[in-house]
Amino acid sequence: MNLLIKNGRVVDPSQGLDAIADVLISDGKIAKIDGHIEGSNVEVFDAKGLVVAPGFIDAHTHLREPGYEGKEDIESGTKAAAAGGITTVFCMANTDPVIDSSILVSGLKERIARKAAVNVEVIGAVTKGLKGEELAEMGDMAEAGAIAFSDDGRWIANSRIFRSALEYASAFDKIIISHAEDETLAAGGYMNEGLTSTKLGIPGIPAAAEDIAVARDIILAELTGARLHVAHVSTKGAVELIRQAKARGVKVTAEATVHHMTLTDSAVVGYNTAAKVSPPLRTAEHVEAVRRGVKDGTIDIIVTDHAPHSFKDKDVEFRYAPNGAVGLETSIAVALTDLYHTGILTLEEMIDRMSAAPSRLFSLDRGNLKIGSRADVTILDLNKEWTIEGRKFYSKSKLTPFEGKRRRGKAAGAIVNGKIVMKDGIVL
Ligand SMILES: [Zn+2]
The missing domain is CATH 3.20.20.140 (Metal-dependent hydrolases)
Known part of the structure; x- marks a missing residue:
């Protein structure tokens, strides 16, 4: 299954890229980045208002x-x-x-x-x-x-x-x-x-x-x-x-x-x-x-x-x-x-x-969104307001020095090897 990340602000420092674009992922690799990609038979991740980063x-x-x-x-x-x-x-x-x-x-x-x-x-x-x-x-x-x-x-x-x-x-x-x-x-x-x-x-x-x-x-x-x-x-x-x-x-x-x-x-x-x-x-x-x-x-x-x-x-x-x-x-x-x-x-x-x-x-094959690269992607919501609560962590440890702190910004999605592993804070 291919994955299409739509309408996000794609930011990839490795290629000086910062633009609203669609990102097509195919076979676990970044296949295409373009202003508008029409996808058929693809799973769509709507990233409108979000940042798409390596x-x-x-x-x-x-x-x-x-x-x-x-x-x-x-x-x-x-x-x-x-x-x-x-x-x-x-x-x-x-x-x-x-x-x-x-x-x-x-x-x-x-x-x-x-x-x-x-x-x-x-x-x-x-x-x-x-x-x-x-x-x-x-x-x-x-x-x-x-x-x-x-x-x-x-x-x-x-x-x-x-x-x-x-x-x-x-x-x-x-x-x-x-x-x-x-x-x-x-x-x-x-x-x-x-x-x-x-x-x-x-x-x-x-x-x-x-x-x-x-x-x-x-x-x-x-x-x-x-x-x-x-x-x-x-x-x-x-x-x-x-x-x-x-x-x-x-x-x-x-x-x-x-x-x-x-x-x-x-x-x-x-x-x-x-x-x-x-x-x-x-x-x-x-x-x-x-x-x-x-x-x-x-x-x-x-x-x-x-x-x-x-x-x-x-x-x-x-x-x-x-x-x-x-x-x-x-x-x-x-x-x-x-x-x-x-x-x-x-x-x-x-x-x-x-x-x-x-x-x-560490000479890894990731950390960028270049065509052909491994499709590891982090989606950021720069402005989401939320409060850190350790009891909601997936980690077995619920203790954090940031307990109760109001934050602005959060990861909204995570894609590993072309597969969505987290969306809106929920691990799939
Ligand atoms: Zn140490």
């Missing part, structure tokens, strides 16, 4: 399967992605068992093929068991289809091992994604160190913990010539270090989460464990620096770092609550409300950082 890609998601299916699984996590308008997610390796061998990569991919509602790319671990001691078989995992490598959740503190990891991954042109935080300096902290942590009496994590780790990672990327990607940049210092490194030709790229671009550490006031994330939410000065970094391209992509936990896990004293918040079902709405409607990012920039740029960075 499918959004989230390069940082925790699906929790295998091992932590009480928090999330492939089915619930990818339905959450579809509901939020995201057509590809990358899943992190910090599951149980840790995804650190080719057999585990293959097994996970097989589960994904059976259960996922959207495309899923698998990220393998850099070190065995995420212990930071011994390199995992990244070559074999790459052969089994791992897209990149990360010990996310942990920083690889041993510089000799991190250097070897970069050298090893670069032999097959793969990217190492670093959760850059000096654990010795961060130890004992539960939120950003500053005025708010002092007022709340919660021990803090200084921004320097991230700056130090990013500096070390960049120095080793420069030494090895390997490709480094810095996960969830949250500090002004890290943005500046990455900016300088890029200027001198280091192969470093970076991401920022939607929450680090839109929330400050004041979200923690009231000991709100839904806002306890790693790295912690920072002050307005850092948020501003991260936004500027995304705007000028220092930070290449925007991610969710969707990290679901059950209510029971989070319903404890602040210091004992695990880090992480869900984001797949709110990222587009929050980005449209707080970044696009406020004029911080243009629509083209937002679509680039959330679709075209992650595709380019």
